[in-house]
Amino acid sequence: MYQIIIQWIGVVLFLASTGVLANDKDSDGVVDTEDNCVSVANPNQLDTDHDGIGNDCDADDDGDGVVDINDPWPLAWQYNLDENNNHLPDSWEVKYQILSAEDASEDYDNDGLNNLD
Ligand SMILES: [Ca+2]
Ligand SMILES: [Ca+2]
Ligand SMILES: [Ca+2]
Ligand SMILES: [Ca+2]
DSSP states (O other), X not given: OHHHHHHHHHHHHHHHHHTTTSOOTTOSSSOTTTOSSTTSXXXXXXXXXXXXXXXXXXXXXXXXXXXXXXXXXXXXXTOOOOTTOSSSOHHHHHHTTOOSTGGGGSOTTOSSSOTTO
């Protein structure tokens, strides 16, 4: 009787060590307990903002408070607004005093040079 129990324990330990008993719902090779996105196969486990939620399950990949669908730069927390849709981040435009591509030819500080100079 003891021999059977010991053999059975041996089989369980063997299966556990091979991962056969481990749960991996999305079959991405990462067991559920360690998977940062249990329902989506994401073997690379990419988690840009390191909040423990993988990008494939994270509504806000860069954690800047702007959800991906509304974030022109979903993987860069520094940039999230582009009010004039000129593909330049607003914060960058303020920093360099360029409010649109057209504004580059203006001379806001009247130094005789355009805003890029
Ligand atoms: Ca998994
Ligand atoms: Ca996964
Ligand atoms: Ca995340
Ligand atoms: Ca975001």
